[in-house]
Amino acid sequence: MTNRPTPPPGEFLYLLAGDADEFVATCADLLPADIAESLNDLPPDGAARVLTALPFHLAVQVLDESMLERRDEVIERLPDAVAAPLVQALSADQQVRLFRLIKEGDRARLLHVLDAGTREQLARLLSYPPQSAGGLMTTEYLGIPSSWTALDVRQHIARVGRAKETVYAVYIIDEATQRLARVTSLREVIIADSGTPVMEIGEGRKPVSVRPLTDREEVARLIARYNLLAIPVLDDDGRVLGIVTVDDVIDALISEQTEDVQKFGGMAAVEEPYLDAGFWQLVYKRAGWLCVLFLGEMLTATAMGYFEHEISRAVVLALFIPLIISSGGNSGSQATSLVIRAMAVREVSLADWWRVAVREIPTGLTLGLILGVIGLARVELWQALGWYNYGPHHLLVGITVAASLVGVVLFGSFAGSMLPFLLRRIGFDPASASAPFVATLVDVTGLIIYFTVAYLVLRGTLL
Amino acid sequence: MTNRPTPPPGEFLYLLAGDADEFVATCADLLPADIAESLNDLPPDGAARVLTALPFHLAVQVLDESMLERRDEVIERLPDAVAAPLVQALSADQQVRLFRLIKEGDRARLLHVLDAGTREQLARLLSYPPQSAGGLMTTEYLGIPSSWTALDVRQHIARVGRAKETVYAVYIIDEATQRLARVTSLREVIIADSGTPVMEIGEGRKPVSVRPLTDREEVARLIARYNLLAIPVLDDDGRVLGIVTVDDVIDALISEQTEDVQKFGGMAAVEEPYLDAGFWQLVYKRAGWLCVLFLGEMLTATAMGYFEHEISRAVVLALFIPLIISSGGNSGSQATSLVIRAMAVREVSLADWWRVAVREIPTGLTLGLILGVIGLARVELWQALGWYNYGPHHLLVGITVAASLVGVVLFGSFAGSMLPFLLRRIGFDPASASAPFVATLVDVTGLIIYFTVAYLVLRGTLL
Numbered sequence: 001m002t003n004r005p006t007p008p009p010g011e012f013l014y015l016l017a018g019d020a021d022e023f024v025a026t027c028a029d030l031l032p033a034d035i036a037e038s039l040n041d042l043p044p045d046g047a048a049r050v051l052t053a054l055p056f057h058l059a060v061q062v063l064d065e066s067m068l069e070r071r072d073e074v075i076e077r078l079p080d081a082v083a084a085p086l087v088q089a090l091s092a093d094q095q096v097r098l099f100r101l102i103k104e105g106d107r108a109r110l111l112h113v114l115d116a117g118t119r120e121q122l123a124r125l126l127s128y129p130p131q132s133a134g135g136l137m138t139t140e141y142l143g144i145p146s147s148w149t150a151l152d153v154r155q156h157i158a159r160v161g162r163a164k165e166t167v168y169a170v171y172i173i174d175e176a177t178q179r180l181a182r183v184t185s186l187r188e189v190i191i192a193d194s195g196t197p198v199m200e201i202g203e204g205r206k207p208v209s210v211r212p213l214t215d216r217e218e219v220a221r222l223i224a225r226y227n228l229l230a231i232p233v234l235d236d237d238g239r240v241l242g243i244v245t246v247d248d249v250i251d252a253l254i255s256e257q258t259e260d261v262q263k264f265g266g267m268a269a270v271e272e273p274y275l276d277a278g279f280w281q282l283v284y285k286r287a288g289w290l291c292v293l294f295l296g297e298m299l300t301a302t303a304m305g306y307f308e309h310e311i312s313r314a315v316v317l318a319l320f321i322p323l324i325i326s327s328g329g330n331s332g333s334q335a336t337s338l339v340i341r342a343m344a345v346r347e348v349s350l351a352d353w354w355r356v357a358v359r360e361i362p363t364g365l366t367l368g369l370i371l372g373v374i375g376l377a378r379v380e381l382w383q384a385l386g387w388y389n390y391g392p393h394h395l396l397v398g399i400t401v402a403a404s405l406v407g408v409v410l411f412g413s414f415a416g417s418m419l420p421f422l423l424r425r426i427g428f429d430p431a432s433a434s435a436p437f438v439a440t441l442v443d444v445t446g447l448i449i450y451f452t453v454a455y456l457v458l459r460g461t462l463l
Numbered sequence: 464m465t466n467r468p469t470p471p472p473g474e475f476l477y478l479l480a481g482d483a484d485e486f487v488a489t490c491a492d493l494l495p496a497d498i499a500e501s502l503n504d505l506p507p508d509g510a511a512r513v514l515t516a517l518p519f520h521l522a523v524q525v526l527d528e529s530m531l532e533r534r535d536e537v538i539e540r541l542p543d544a545v546a547a548p549l550v551q552a553l554s555a556d557q558q559v560r561l562f563r564l565i566k567e568g569d570r571a572r573l574l575h576v577l578d579a580g581t582r583e584q585l586a587r588l589l590s591y592p593p594q595s596a597g598g599l600m601t602t603e604y605l606g607i608p609s610s611w612t613a614l615d616v617r618q619h620i621a622r623v624g625r626a627k628e629t630v631y632a633v634y635i636i637d638e639a640t641q642r643l644a645r646v647t648s649l650r651e652v653i654i655a656d657s658g659t660p661v662m663e664i665g666e667g668r669k670p671v672s673v674r675p676l677t678d679r680e681e682v683a684r685l686i687a688r689y690n691l692l693a694i695p696v697l698d699d700d701g702r703v704l705g706i707v708t709v710d711d712v713i714d715a716l717i718s719e720q721t722e723d724v725q726k727f728g729g730m731a732a733v734e735e736p737y738l739d740a741g742f743w744q745l746v747y748k749r750a751g752w753l754c755v756l757f758l759g760e761m762l763t764a765t766a767m768g769y770f771e772h773e774i775s776r777a778v779v780l781a782l783f784i785p786l787i788i789s790s791g792g793n794s795g796s797q798a799t800s801l802v803i804r805a806m807a808v809r810e811v812s813l814a815d816w817w818r819v820a821v822r823e824i825p826t827g828l829t830l831g832l833i834l835g836v837i838g839l840a841r842v843e844l845w846q847a848l849g850w851y852n853y854g855p856h857h858l859l860v861g862i863t864v865a866a867s868l869v870g871v872v873l874f875g876s877f878a879g880s881m882l883p884f885l886l887r888r889i890g891f892d893p894a895s896a897s898a899p900f901v902a903t904l905v906d907v908t909g910l911i912i913y914f915t916v917a918y919l920v921l922r923g924t925l926l
């Protein structure tokens with residue numbers, strides 16, 4: 001039941017070449033999202049032909065799908081007579097999405113064919129940043145004068161309901177001030193007696209709302225927290241500018257998630273699907289961070305330079321370098337991922353840094369002790385079994401490894417947990433504290449800890 | 464507007480100790496989610512007292528909030544006479560959530576006070592895995608006999624609407640077979656003429672549905688893709704077992720996101736908020752993976768053992784070990800995060816592994832060449848400026864570093880991108896391919912590549 005048969009893209013054009021009625025009949029049984037996905041696999045010319053052949057209401061629905069890619073290229077290939085009514089019929093938020101993509105020249109051409117009201121509204125919506133509430137919102141909400149009754153609302157919805165993005169959230173507007181007075185739901189309107197004034201329907205709590213510049217992550221958080229189907233966007237005076245609906249928020253959540261995972265992997269966010277992203281784009285997005293990390297990691301070569309003398313005297317020390325520094329990086333990346341996530345879901349705020357520090361220090365110490373014991377056992381076991389000869393001072397070598405692990409894991413957990421706070425404090429996204437970033441930070445310090453411990457433990461024997 | 468004043472938890476008990484009317488008036492203006500959050504900060508006894516003092520309908524709403532923590536402990540502290548009607552009034556999905564938490568003994572006590580119908584339903588819902596559609600679904604959906612008209616539906620909602628989880632998705636049930644015949648929306652029902660038979664309302668496409676064992680990630684994907692407010696869960700015969708609503712899916716998406724970020728940081732998922740999780744739980748969740756990674760990383764010490772002779776002859780080689788192996792780990796973690804994400808959003812399936820491989824090989828080669836050039840420049844620059852003396856064969860050392868970087872970054876990108884495929888192929892979650900996991904995997908190989916290249920380039924000179 002789950003998997004619906006989406007015709008392979010070739011078939012679309014084949015159907016189109018054949019019987020037009022059959023084409024329309026096939027499409028009528030498909031969901032707009034599935035048609036949009038098929039169009040994504042066609043060249044823009046083919047997609048434009050399919051879109052032209054579809055019944056108008058279905059073409060609008062397909063173009064309204066947020067999963068439709070390259071919508072700008074498809075629209076640019078349509079004649080004005082086809083494009084204008086389609087674009088005009090789109091919901092305001094999808095018009096904005098489209099115009100953000102369209103090239104300057106075509107923008108003017110398309111704006112020209114739109115009516116004055118749409119044009120004006122579009123210009124206003126385009127002025128908000130794309131990841132803000134203003135940039136996501138649509139203006140097709142259900143605004144109801146505060147003097148109406150439940151019956152008035154029901155009759156109004158029956159008349160204009162199809163044109164609204166959602167009719168399930170009902171926004172009641174004070175007639176004198178034009179401010180948002182109350183929010184209720186269509187459910188409450190239907191349950192209420194016909195004559196009930198709208199101002200008495202449902203629970204009279206102060207509505208949850210956002211401002212146009214509120215970030216999409218905050219919008220998503222509020223919609224999730226209060227189980228809303230839409231959230232109103234208010235201006236300074238409390239007037240409704242538009243609404244952001246739950247489906248846009250889900251799309252935003254998924255994009256945000258992709259961005260976070262990629263950032264945590266240590267790279268710039270790639271917006272296109274992986275297999276669609278160009279080769280040079282992929283290299284470009286990855287090379288930047290990779291080079292930054294590489295330059296940072298060069299400090300390890302510098303640090304090691306200072307210890308070259310120690311290494312030449314006790315080559316056995318070199319054997320444990322990767323083991324020790326990687327343990328610091330691993331514990332650091334655990335701590336970072338915990339804190340980034342706790343920040344994202346608002347469990348932890350900037351002011352909580354010391355509460356986190358107070359937890360991470362004993363945790364890091366305990367984890368370090370666990371690894372230290374295993375490390376010491378490794379050295380002694382290999383020595384006892386004759387698998388490797390760490391020399392006459394093998395016990396001291398084992399102690400050096402164990403003590404260094406305690407220090408390195410403790411430092412890794414601490415630094416990894418504090419880095420997101422530091423980044424946020426200086427105005428960066430805490431999610432930029434990627435696992436590779438933490439590892440690089442901890443590597444240099446790890447080397448210094450290791451060779452300092454070695455110097456203290458092995459002075460007079462190996463060193 | 465965004466930030467609503469939530470009274471601090473102490474104030475709740477203070478209000479309760481004082482004027483009961485004032486307490487109720489204060490609470491009436493708060494949203495259930497905000498009350499739930501305040502209760503989270505109270506000890507379970509206090510939370511139970513507040514819950515008892517709240518008006519019944521508000522107490523039910525608060526208990527229905529998915530953000531309410533320790534709901535089991537709160538319920539256990541309520542007398543049967545208070546607990547029974549509250550639990551009975553909860554929506555089915557929240558009842559299930561509650562009973563999953565409640566201890567065996569209390570379960571029997573509470574089940575006993577519930578009515579037979581609720582008890583039976585609960586037992587059935589509890590039998591589904593918690594992260595499946597069956598485990599998330601609620602049974603309070605709007606099922607409409609196929610012979611009804613639009614007016615019948617509207618009148619029915621006015622009567623029973625309050626008891627349904629959502630009334631916005633209307634499920635039309637074939638009277639003969641009891642199968643799901645059609646899905647329409649309340650919007651369409653309101654727009655339709657009163658006499659229109661429900662089977663003629665809206666667009667007659669085959670409904671999108673899931674099975675009880677469908678994973679919550681797939682449920683979320685379908686709801687997002689088709690912009691649904693709810694999705695029906697059907698049995699083998701096409702009968703509706705329940706529905707999963709969009710707000711549950713958002714909660715699931717956020718949990719899934721937390722799990723993924725923590726996994727990618729190289730640890731078991733922690734379900735409690737970071738600051739609430741116990742010390743030993745945190746150590747336990749982290750120590751497991753940390754030890755596994757540590758044991759894996761021990762192979763580096765073994766590998767280095769084989770090269771001890773080379774290091775003692777050319778200590779200069781040791782200086783670049785951290786730099787080279789970390790570059791492999793970093794490029795690997797980039798590739799892994801890209802592929803994990805592409806898999807999660809279904810851009811890439813198991814069968815696409817070779818398309819990914821074909822992209823990653825040239826990408827890795829290019830990235831390796833970029834780092835290689837920087838690495839060579841570093842060695843020659845430091846030598847020329849007199850910042851460090853790499854000896855008479857400094858150019859050969861530089862070439863060794865550069866060539867190793869090409870090999871290591873190429874291998875890292877390739878291995879990092881293939882690992883999620885391998886994990887999925889053998890039945891693991893591809894998201895288990897954490898950044899530290901990839902780094903560990905690449906470290907050992909990186910050392911082997913480095914010393915092999917060194918042997919080839921430096922044979923006869925340094926080695």
